[in-house]
Amino acid sequence: MTPMLRLYNTLTREKAAFQPIDPAHVRMYACGPTVYDAAHIGNARPIIVFDLLFRLLRHLYGPGHVTYARNVTDVDDKINARAAERGITIRELTDGTLAQFHADIRALGVLMADDVNVSGERPRFVEPRATDHIGEMHRLIEGLVSAGHAYVAEGHVLFDVPSMADYGALSKRPLDEMEAGARVEVAPYKRSPLDFVLWKPSKAGEPSWPSPCGIDLAGRPGWHIECSAMSWKHLGETFDIHAGGIDLIFPHHENEVAQSRCCFGTSVMANVWLHNGFLQVEGEKMSKSLGNFITIGQVLADWPGEVVRLNMLKTHYRQPIDWTLRGLEESGRMLERWYDAAGEAAPSETVPERVIEALCDDLNTPSALGELHRLAGADAPALKAAAGVMGFLGETKAQREAARVNAAGVDVAKVEALIAERKAARAAKDWAASDRVRDALAAMGVALKDNKDGTTTWTVAG
Secondary structure, three states, X not given: OOOOOEEEEOOOOEEEEOOOOOOOOEEEEXXXXXOOOOOEHHHHHHHHHHHHHHHHHHHHHOHXXXXXXXXXXXXXXXXXXXXXXXXXXXXXXXXXXXXXHHHHHHHOOOOOHHHHXXXXXXXXXXXXXXXXXXXXXXXXXXXXXXXOOEEEEOOEEEEOHHHOOOOXXXXXXXXXXXXXXXXXXXXXXXXXXXXXXXXXXXXXXXXXXXXXXXXXXXXXXXXHHHHHHHHHHHHOOOEEEEEXXXXXXXXXXXXXXXXXXXXXXXXXXXXXXXXXXXXXXXXXXXXXXXXXXXXXHHHHHHOOHHHHHHHHHOOOOOOOEEEXXXXXXXXXXXXXXXXXXXXXXXXXXXXXHHHHHHHHEOOOHHHHXXXXXXXHOOOHHHHHXXXXXXXXXXXXXXXXXXXXXXXXXXXXHHHHHHHXXXXXXXXXXXXXXXXXXXXXXXXXXXXXXEOOOOOEEEEEOO
């Protein structure tokens, strides 16, 4: 019997059984990167966590019955500023940054479009860019104005927060408290301090499009309307799961809810809201001023992507995580043990039930990883299957060794030449010369193994 998936819902503040709107088409949305700079290790956490959820949903409902949309924000004040700073076009900046992001997260074992999409079938993974959805944003904005939930003022279109009776239901913030916090430098054209921008005029040099609602000035969208438009386009007016970092609950996700519900007249935007906890580095908040700001690329320069992924999943996704060198070292040892235990075994046809049960308990990764530890000493095929559903043990022994050789900067041709020299010395019974060659290889970080069949194999030590 398939375990029941239970998820903690930020909207209700409780864990409950997941009931998809349509079990034949489960739909999930997650907020993706703003592509102005290299993604940092904190950005990697939601990418890895919700990739795991995508994998689990595909396991539970079938690969052809789950759609995952993870957006790309490619119009933003930070993007404009960075492109001007570097003297390149905004498109050059966003395309280059997105390409690097893709390379980084692929190394983390994250499923990509070409891993899951099947030609001729409905896409199972989509990565919409905001600038490709201006038409959908216009329709949403004009619908909100027509419904009395938004208004035009001095070239802007703003959402009228007091027009929504239960605004704040996601973040659970009292309206008067939010209003008090919004009173700093309130724009004079706002009816309420809480009102937020749906569309605004573009300044010279900024990207711009024809504005909605008959506004003559060219403009650009506000951040919140982008996600409402993209989720609507690819998942519908209501869908199953919306995910993101805990820092997005307010105002971003709260405002998404307001826009989508008030435009379509629905009681919810998404049935379940998931949020991952914050990440610290060695016990401190990550920041450039503290010198502990780490990009995904910097971590991958020193550690295999699987180690980074495992280190992220050792902590339950809703809890804060402390990113430490000691943790990475421990994760590296764990993976080595699993690879040694799995050997060349083929994965079993079924994933061990206890692993799926753990993941179905609100992605209880510590418990699931504990089960992998048990399997590592008991059942290699089951270990391979369990690790596979979590995105681990995806490399062959040869691939792992090649990666270690490359990372260590070992000159393969020189190693092979020295091994041949040693073989000749051993054939001549020149044991002193043979030992000198072995010592030279050891100094290069190469460990030898003389096999019973007379061959010698080598690996990078450590």
